[in-house]
Amino acid sequence: xxxxxxxxxxxxxxxxxxxxxxxxxxxxxxxxxxxxxxxxxxxxxxxxxxxxxxxxxxxxxxxxxxxxxxxxxxxxxxxxxxxxxxxxxxxxxxxxxxx
Amino acid sequence: xxxxxxxxxxxxxxxxxxxxxxxxxxxxxxxxxxxxxxxxxxxxxxxxxxxxxxxxxxxxxxxxxxxxxxxxxxxxxxxxxxxxxxxxxxxxxxxxxxxxxxxxxxxxxxxxxxxxxxxxxxxxxxxxxxxxxxxxxxxxxxxxxxxxxxxxxxxxxxxxxxxxxxxxxxxxxxxxxxxxxxxxxxxxxxxxxxxxxxxxxxxxxxxxxxxxxxxxxxxxxxxxxxxxxxxxxxxxxxxxx
Numbered sequence: 001x002x003x004x005x006x007x008x009x010x011x012x013x014x015x016x017x018x019x020x021x022x023x024x025x026x027x028x029x030x031x032x033x034x035x036x037x038x039x040x041x042x043x044x045x046x047x048x049x050x051x052x053x054x055x056x057x058x059x060x061x062x063x064x065x066x067x068x069x070x071x072x073x074x075x076x077x078x079x080x081x082x083x084x085x086x087x088x089x090x091x092x093x094x095x096x097x098x099x
Numbered sequence: 100x101x102x103x104x105x106x107x108x109x110x111x112x113x114x115x116x117x118x119x120x121x122x123x124x125x126x127x128x129x130x131x132x133x134x135x136x137x138x139x140x141x142x143x144x145x146x147x148x149x150x151x152x153x154x155x156x157x158x159x160x161x162x163x164x165x166x167x168x169x170x171x172x173x174x175x176x177x178x179x180x181x182x183x184x185x186x187x188x189x190x191x192x193x194x195x196x197x198x199x200x201x202x203x204x205x206x207x208x209x210x211x212x213x214x215x216x217x218x219x220x221x222x223x224x225x226x227x228x229x230x231x232x233x234x235x236x237x238x239x240x241x242x243x244x245x246x247x248x249x250x251x252x253x254x255x256x257x258x259x260x261x262x263x264x265x266x267x268x269x270x271x272x273x274x275x276x277x278x279x280x281x282x283x284x285x286x287x288x289x290x291x292x293x294x295x296x297x298x299x300x301x302x303x304x305x306x307x308x309x310x311x312x313x314x315x316x317x318x319x320x321x322x323x324x325x326x327x328x329x330x331x332x333x334x335x336x337x338x339x340x
Binding site: 010031032033034035037038041042045046049 | 130131132133135136139235236239243
């Protein structure tokens with residue numbers, strides 16, 4: 001058989017699930033599917049069968065632009081010594097319990 | 100058929116045998132994702148079967164529980180429609196069977212949800228959401244294979260042609276039943292007509308309408324299925340995990 005396998009024909013999709021109202025969609029994994037509608041159905045079966053979510057996004061893996069591990073230092077290290085970016089230099093007034 | 104016991108038993112056997120057939124795909128489906136989808140659908144059917152067979156046992160009043168009904172009857176005592184016992188064939192045949200079954204079960208369970216029998220109404224209310232998903236899943240594959248490549252179209256049309264005659268039995272009139280199956284036919288025809296049209300498939304015609312499942316006269320395929328399903332319980336009655 002010279003035909004490509006189904007795995008080669010079906011693109012990869014990244015799956016994001018919102019666990020409940022008020023939370024953001026969180027990346028939970030990826031799957032193969034021939035089109036977006038099937039990707040959504042497959043995601044429902046693979047990632048929400050134990051009531052993990054109330055909403056699903058699927059995104060073609062190729063549509064995601066990711067930072068490269070090689071760029072890790074340039075991307076993230078400069079933030080390491082800038083503690084003043086953390087909101088820790090002022091007094092929290094009494095009575096503001098949930099700031 | 101004769102009264103709510105036979106009716107409930109028939110629906111329970113439809114679900115049980117459909118579950119067993121679908122479970123045969125486990126580890127063998129064309130894709131891992133589809134493998135899990137089919138197993139999920141099989142488990143939905145098994146869940147409905149358990150509720151229906153348990154209730155059937157109570158209606159009968161002879162002390163038979165779901166296990167007694169599932170594991171200790173022979174093929175002539177099963178009341179499932181022939182459609183669900185047919186072999187899986189290729190993936191297109193499985194999808195044709197799934198699609199036709201769900202297109203029947205969805206209006207059936209929806210009607211049951213509003214029927215006078217409270218137990219059947221509760222079972223219908225639970226199962227119809229699952230059936231809606233089964234219908235969605237079957238329909239989307241029927242469309243993709245029918246309106247796909249030349250080869251997938253050929254196989255899907257051949258699967259529809261092969262399975263179609265067995266759908267007629269599902270709608271045999273039974274005015275005394277909690278829901279008369281004959282009343283479900285228009286909803287079924289609507290669903291099937293629109294999906295097949297979208298799938299560029301031709302709805303089969305012809306008078307052949309094999310039946311007999313509801314009276315215990317089955318194809319030769321059922322006893323092999325039951326042998327595999329029942330062997331453990333018959334060899335080790337009451338075996339538990």
